[in-house]
Amino acid sequence: MAISIFFSANIYQVSVAEFNRDYSRQQSLISHSQLLPPSQNALNDFLEQRQVQYTEAKERILVRLIVINGFILISGGFISYYFARRTLKPIEEAHEALERFTADASHELRTPITVMQTEIEVALSDPGLTLPEAKEQLESNLEELAKLTYLSEGLLRLAQLDNNDLTRAKTSVKPLVNSVIDQVKPLADKKGIVIKHSTVADATIAAETTSISEALMIIIENAIKYSPEKSVVTISVKKDVNQVSIAVSDKGRGIKKADQAHIFERFYRTDKARTKQTTSGYGLGLSIAKNIVELHKGTISVASTINKGSTFTIYLPLA
Numbered sequence: 001m002a003i004s005i006f007f008s009a010n011i012y013q014v015s016v017a018e019f020n021r022d023y024s025r026q027q028s029l030i031s032h033s034q035l036l037p038p039s040q041n042a043l044n045d046f047l048e049q050r051q052v053q054y055t056e057a058k059e060r061i062l063v064r065l066i067v068i069n070g071f072i073l074i075s076g077g078f079i080s081y082y083f084a085r086r087t088l089k090p091i092e093e094a095h096e097a098l099e100r101f102t103a104d105a106s107h108e109l110r111t112p113i114t115v116m117q118t119e120i121e122v123a124l125s126d127p128g129l130t131l132p133e134a135k136e137q138l139e140s141n142l143e144e145l146a147k148l149t150y151l152s153e154g155l156l157r158l159a160q161l162d163n164n165d166l167t168r169a170k171t172s173v174k175p176l177v178n179s180v181i182d183q184v185k186p187l188a189d190k191k192g193i194v195i196k197h198s199t200v201a202d203a204t205i206a207a208e209t210t211s212i213s214e215a216l217m218i219i220i221e222n223a224i225k226y227s228p229e230k231s232v233v234t235i236s237v238k239k240d241v242n243q244v245s246i247a248v249s250d251k252g253r254g255i256k257k258a259d260q261a262h263i264f265e266r267f268y269r270t271d272k273a274r275t276k277q278t279t280s281g282y283g284l285g286l287s288i289a290k291n292i293v294e295l296h297k298g299t300i301s302v303a304s305t306i307n308k309g310s311t312f313t314i315y316l317p318l319a
Contacts, residue, residue, distance in 0.1 A: 004072045008065045015061050023054050097266075104267035108151055112144040154284035158266065161291040166208040168296065170319045173237055173244055174202040176209060180216045181235065188224050188233065195220075197235035203244040206319040207296050215292040215300075216246065218285040219312045223250035226310075243298075243318060249311040255304040263302065264290040289314075 123129055123137045181195055188195050205212075223233045231251040238245045255263060262268045267283040293300045297317050304310035 001069075001073055001076060004069055008069055012061060012065055016058055019054055019057060023050060026050065101266055105155060108267065109148070112147045112151075116141050116144045151284075154288065157288055158284065158291065161288065161295065166211060166295050168206040168208050170204050171207045171209050171212070172202055172204055173246070173316075174199050176207075176213060177216065177235065177237060177246065180213050180220060184217060184220050184224060187221065191224065191227070192230040193224055193227055194232050195235065196232055197237075199237040203237070203239040204319045205244060205296070205316045207316065211292045212296065212316075215289040215314065216248075218289040219248045219314070222285060223248050223252070223310075223312070226250060226252040228252065239318075243315050245313055245315050247311055247313040249309060251309045254306040254308055255302065255310055256306065260302055260304060264300070 119137055119140055123134065126133075129137075177197065177199070181197060185195065220233065220235065227233060227250040233251075234247075234249040236247045236249075238247075259268075264286050265283075266287045268287075290300050293314055293316070299315045301313050301315075302310060303313075
């Protein structure tokens, strides 16, 4: 607005100066004209008319400049507000996510610590504590410590992904998927789950192999955990013009529509219908997988039907 007013003032001054020069030049020409000497009354009428036109011209310029500046002020205000809100929106979302993350992390860390503290206090206050009971108590504490370790490792991994620029290299998708399947096969065998996989065509992506393997392993492990025993988990790899898709399908209980929009958020866990099986976790796995995929300029999506299963698909650009 300040720039607009500055230029408007200069435009007005230049325009008025041009009017003055033109008015003075015409007045001088008329006064010294030898071809058609005017009468005094005619000259006065002409000069008066020119003065009126001169004044009206200045007023028109001033009014137009005021209108233009008013339009700039109003439209500029709305545009500035729009872009300010647009700029602040991700900052607000990040701030809200940080608050939720802090609150959730504090809660999740506090729970096993409280459990251990209570169990130890009860054990110490029992004068008749036997050696087997003490060992059982220590085993319980070790379980809680393992949960804390798992949680802290997950939080550390998320922090690394938030501030990490991955070093990517050309990687073949087919051997990468086969390697991950070999690693999770023992987990599937325990539940009698068969892993079927098909690769339509091999593809090459620019990726950090360790990170992409981690993301894929998280998705496949979840499919195995939430699938019923002696079911099938299907992994399919398809290649398009610009990207490759890796889809992991299970025959589990499925995910409610309302939960699908939030399952990639940190610490988010679906209702008991999805997690009633004895599986451990803090709702960090899918968030880690999503961060890894996005660092590779890809996307991850989910399609699910209750009591029929879910399909998680990772899309990665070709190298």
